[in-house]
Amino acid sequence: MANGWKRETKHPKLLSSKPLLLLLFLTISLLFFFFFFSSRSPSNPNLTSISKPIIQTQIPNYPIPPYDCLKSPQAYPVVANTVEKLKYPFLFSLSDFGSLPDKPHKNIVRLLKGKPFRKPDISATIQGLLEGMKGKNGLVVDVGANVGMASFAAAVMGFRVLAFEPVFENLQRICDGIWFNKVGDLVTVFEAAVSDRIGNITFHKLVGRLDNSAVSATGAKLAFNSNEEIAVQVRTIPLGELIPDSEPVLLLKIDVQGWEYHVLKGALKLLSRKKGEAPYLIYEEDERLLQASNSSAREIRDFLKSVGYYHCNQHGTDAHCTKE
Numbered sequence: 001m002a003n004g005w006k007r008e009t010k011h012p013k014l015l016s017s018k019p020l021l022l023l024l025f026l027t028i029s030l031l032f033f034f035f036f037f038s039s040r041s042p043s044n045p046n047l048t049s050i051s052k053p054i055i056q057t058q059i060p061n062y063p064i065p066p067y068d069c070l071k072s073p074q075a076y077p078v079v080a081n082t083v084e085k086l087k088y089p090f091l092f093s094l095s096d097f098g099s100l101p102d103k104p105h106k107n108i109v110r111l112l113k114g115k116p117f118r119k120p121d122i123s124a125t126i127q128g129l130l131e132g133m134k135g136k137n138g139l140v141v142d143v144g145a146n147v148g149m150a151s152f153a154a155a156v157m158g159f160r161v162l163a164f165e166p167v168f169e170n171l172q173r174i175c176d177g178i179w180f181n182k183v184g185d186l187v188t189v190f191e192a193a194v195s196d197r198i199g200n201i202t203f204h205k206l207v208g209r210l211d212n213s214a215v216s217a218t219g220a221k222l223a224f225n226s227n228e229e230i231a232v233q234v235r236t237i238p239l240g241e242l243i244p245d246s247e248p249v250l251l252l253k254i255d256v257q258g259w260e261y262h263v264l265k266g267a268l269k270l271l272s273r274k275k276g277e278a279p280y281l282i283y284e285e286d287e288r289l290l291q292a293s294n295s296s297a298r299e300i301r302d303f304l305k306s307v308g309y310y311h312c313n314q315h316g317t318d319a320h321c322t323k324e
Contacts, residue, residue, distance in 0.1 A: 063198075063241055067171055067189040069179075075172035080180055083123055083149070087131070090123075090152040093176035121316070122253070123153040129251060129280060130157055138248035141239065141279070143194045143263055144256040147173040148187075155183035159250070162243070166193040166203055166234040167213050195236040195259070196266035203234040214257035218292040238266025245269065249279040258289030261300050271307045274323075281309060281321040 079094045130140070140154040145163035147170055155161050161183075165171055171191055178184050193203060193215065204217045207228040217229060243249060249270060254263050260283045264271065271278060281304075285297050297319075301312065304321055312321040 067191045069175035090156045091180035093173040126153040138250035143254045148177045155186040161187045192235045196262045205230045216292040240269040252279040254283040258293035261295035285319040
């Protein structure tokens with residue numbers, strides 16, 4: 001029996017090919033998951049892993065530099081959802097997830113409950129308008145971009161977008177969305193508030209509801225008096241200083257919590273373009289917010305008529321204006 005045991009040990013039974021392949025597969029899988037999740041950890045916040053999708057090959061010589069998503073600390077946690085029931089659906093990154101207010105934002109609540117995200121009106125509106133402009137060359141300008149709903153609605157259709165957003169936390173979410181939707185070659189972001197002059201201005205952020213941040217402290221807290229307000233200094237720039245006369249603009253969307261009149265005044269050259277070259281205009285016309293910024297709907301309408309925008313229709317709190 002001893003000799004028999006020795007003979008068995010000289011020629012041990014090898015594992016069959018199937019277990020070996022399974023072991024190899026599991027090893028490779030573990031290495032892959034370890035590398036993937038370690039690269040996404042908060043200890044490595046820079047978005048270096050997404051350099052290829054969001055680097056633009058040709059960046060125009062803008063008077064202020066575009067926001068660099070590659071150098072921005074990554075938003076954390078990153079929670080994405082799909083805006084459904086659109087002809088051109090897209091992904092977006094939820095804002096305010098890291099610091100929930102007393103009554104969490106309804107979209108976050110829906111996500112936590114596993115419910116689909118209801119399409120926001122602006123996304124459907126933007127895509128409906130741009131559907132009739134497909135094939136035309138020109139920019140979509142998104143002033144008050146927030147987390148990029150209007151910007152991505154346009155970009156996934158193939159339109160070039162200039163997005164302006166002064167709130168840093170929202171900029172992080174826009175960068176997330178640029179990566180999710182692979183539209184870095186179409187979306188250029190500026191960390192700035194659009195106004196009627198170059199400089200700086202005090203901007204009021206509303207903790208837990210960054211979509212209601214505004215130049216006016218009264219406007220920021222109009223609907224959410226219980227939320228904490230933080231005053232910060234942000235850069236301002238007029239659209240007339242940034243968009244050259246030679247650059248066609250198809251659509252200008254403005255949602256800046258009552259600062260619309262100042263944005264429009266700074267876009268005088270753009271809005272003064274002749275019929276057929278002036279952009280389709282969408283702006284929020286909320287009388288309470290406008291009064292908080294010492295302007296009014298009538299003042300805006302008079303200004304628009306002075307540059308040829310005689311046709312304005314009301315869609316909820318938004319006004320749609322054209323020169324046709």
